[in-house]
Amino acid sequence: MLVTLLLLGAAGLPALTSASYVTSMSPNAQGLLNESMAWMDTFYDRDLGYLYDVEGGAALRHETRSSAWYALGLLARNDSTEAERIITNIIGAQFKDPSKQWYGDYQKYPEEPEVGTAAYPASIYNSWDPNWRGFVGTTFVVMLEEFPDLISEAVQELMLESLFNATVGDSYRVGGVDDDNLYPSYSNPALMRAFVSGWTGRRLGDQNMTDAGEQYAQEIVDLFVRHNTLSEFNSGTYTGVSLFGLLLWCKYLPAAGGSVMSAYGPKMLRDTWSAVAQLWHPGMRNMAGPWDRAYGYDMNRYVSLMALWMWTLIGKEHSSLINKPQVMSHSADWAWSPLMAVLADFHATLLPDGLLDSLTSLSGEHTFEAQAYYPPYDYAPRNITTWLSENVTIGAESYNETVVGGPSTSQESFNPAVVQWTTGSEIGFLSLYPTERSLDVQVAPWRLDLSYPEGNASSIFTLVVSAFADGRSVNGWEEVKGISVKVSGNVNTTHSLSFAGQMGGQSKPLRDFEFWNFTYVMPDGFQGVPQLSLEFSI
Template sequence: MRSNSLAASLAGLLALSLPAAQVAATKMTSHAHSMFHKEMKFLDNIYDPVAGYLYYFYYPLAAGPHETRSTVWYATGLLQRNEGNDTVNAIRIIKDVIANQEKNVSAQWYGDYTVYPEQPTVGSPSYAPVIYNSWDPNWRGFIGTTLMIIYEEFGSLIGKDVQDLILESLYNNTIGDSYRVGGVDGDNLYPSYSNPSLMRAVVTGWTGNHCNDSNMTAAGETYAQEIIDLFNMNDTLSEFNVPTYYGVSLNALTLWSKYMPETSVMRQNGPRMVGDIWTAFGDFYNAKLRNLAGPWDRSYGYDMNRYVAIMSLYIWSLVGREHVFSGAGTEDPWLLTHADDGEFIPIVATLSEYHKSLVPDAVFSQLKSFPANASRTVHRQAYTPPFDLEVRNITTWLTPDLQIGGDSYNQTVVGGASQDSTSFSPAVVHWHRNATALQDASVGYLSLHPSEMSMQASVAANSLNLTYPAGNASSVFTFVVSSNPLGGRRDVTGLADIDGINITVGAGSTVNPEPVVAFCGLVGGTCSLIHNFEFWNLTFTMPANSTALPQLNLNIQLP
């Protein structure tokens, strides 16, 4: 529902005036400046000037399709750089992406944008509508928030006609996004699905304000308040301790803080929420290992030195490149797995100076170093309805060279809110591995691959104790374990062969003490890669016909 008809609202767009003062480029932090220009040189190389799109870098072997979302991010970078034909190319991108916006108002994907411009029409006889596949509803949020940034920061460059086109696109985007209801038509958008929820709220509220649609404005405010109420339960997002999606959420909250009017609940709460997220991140971050300690609600890898997490880009923008991606061969983010998230750099950089003003002072030192010979134990809670049956309890113990984290949970589905056992990591260990003759010092990891809907985790210094309260003799504890570094043992037959750490099965364990070992490799093995990481798979099983509660107690020591 809305106070004005769609036609009347769109007709009124032409009456809107430009902001009083705009500049050709925003002020970036010095660290973001170097990060930005390095990434833009790379993006220039994968830009197709004939098509006016970036090539689909996530699928570099897919014979040349282009990609929509990253191209709009690139357009932001072009306007920020504003050299040569940058603005002309950016305007072309904006117009082309909006021209391909879904126009069937009765379709679930109305107002969404193509995943890639060559794809068939969603819902046509040969291209069934499959959510998060043939169409992605979160593209409304990713592209919508980016169009907001372009409108707000670069209006004087793109001109009023393109600004009006953006407003029309975002109006349709918002109408389509209002079709999303968690649990209906295969959609999972609840307020607890933090990153798209935060984007939805700000695009809806901002668009309602700019299109003089009071019902749309109110819808954004109401939805934002639901998110805020859930956040206030534990002073954290439901999507907790996530190396990639914290970054998306922080970007959305930056827009809450910067672009919404002072009367908005988003403007009133955004800065506080940004500060709370960074405080939690700093508590769980190990600057020596350059990793966010587990457990993670969602992750796309096991070692942040080996894949691009958006939070690594934020760290780079705040304290410098030297504090992310340690190790040989990782000078540039596009050399890592999940490298396509490096395409988000223009967004991080464009808002970097303003975002920096929202980060608590104490966090900066945590991003740079972990005090020698220090340790800390962090206790937090998070809650993700409707997937959590009760509040999750999280405990993590950190030292400079070893960190152990565990999550006690009771959920409705294996994998939690993401419904994905490959991204939910409820128990994680990281450790510092010494250099070998053939490789620099590196980070080892061990991560539980969840197989049960409930678990109790107890974490203390040098120990990780896991119990399945609803488990039985068929239960297993399966771990993803890092391959040894070059120059170390090539083969792992058990815990004793894992490089740089001494792990033993402790008293009170009810599992068979020797794990079943498999290798999940790039070109072989008995199982597949996860997030493009190859690994050893160590599985602890229960004795046949056991009636004991499944329990595994690990003693974990550095050599």
């Protein structure tokens, strides 16, 4: 018989904590689970059996994905009644028409109209998100693996049927067809897709489904081992999802069953962490740039999934999360926490020796170099160089790609050249806003050189530079707090300067971050390769 402790959740809900499960977790994992669940308790709509949208501002609409993660947390607390209710609600709303591109996917929220109608047209990553098959499906697998005794046989059968449908639906995804961008190089959903297919096929005895997962995993592995890096490289958010996917490969597939995932997963996870450890700056509590996809410019101000992993490994106080993560930007990602907490202790057993020490103290000034490759968007591997010192980091990547803004085609999230520094009270940042399909970089201590090999007289260099908490105005480089910047190159060194503010300015904040925009253009009649050089000192 399970011994339970009856606690009172923040919303007055009974929070049943299973002493046999929760108290067996490490203190860091317990802290992450308990704090995040107390926060999500306040969003739970007991009448409907869904979480309200955890981002707020949704006029009391609900949200599917975070509800699945909350249900996992409920199982960890031994509350199977509410967990099963949420699970059956989510499965009941799963898309079930095999003729639709979104077959087997999950609603984004229960109030949304029927996808694909004249009033609510199908729009990938908007009215429906194909990656949610992976987000919800992997959560169901973790539930079935970790808490089978708490889930009734009938609900388990529903979950397996749902996983089968989600896996079949995911097989509709072909990169470059019907606006889909899923290739083996799209690391985080690719890892989840391979896993769910391989796991579900084995569980249901479907050899074709098992083989499909294994074959897709082999494509991911073949791409990874070229440079021992994820194609989707150095993202505070999506490296966290990829590590989650790799943990599933390592934990839930049979080591003796000939799975390429269980065979290569541990190495891929260790290699990924080895890169993270060299890019993580413990003093600044940031992953130094460049960032393939970022939801902000300072991890101390937005919730990143890597910060959740850091919490489980080295403690909340050493992560980039503040005391109340719910007030940070992109706070909805805190809802991932039950998954991270449940996997945390197994995760720790796979890490390279000495890694935890490198996450809590900077191993001296050093330079990191790597390559990463993301076909079909990269014409050639990207060359990454990052220099880290006690107070300043400079990181950039040379690339030649098919689109502006990287594989996610987002100028806002692709940060190919990044400088960060500490002012003593906050983190300052400078990021190149991408405007060209190709970039050559040179990174050295205190120096960053940028050039556009395919540029011309119309090229521009736009630098997003941090605004500061004291609200100071910036009229030039000499007024940027905490660092000195000297500009040279063949650009017109008379730059334009504007402000992007929440309440005004010439443009809007990016990812909630206000900034100053320093833009350099080429001189009249320019010919040649546009070049901009930045020298820094403190």
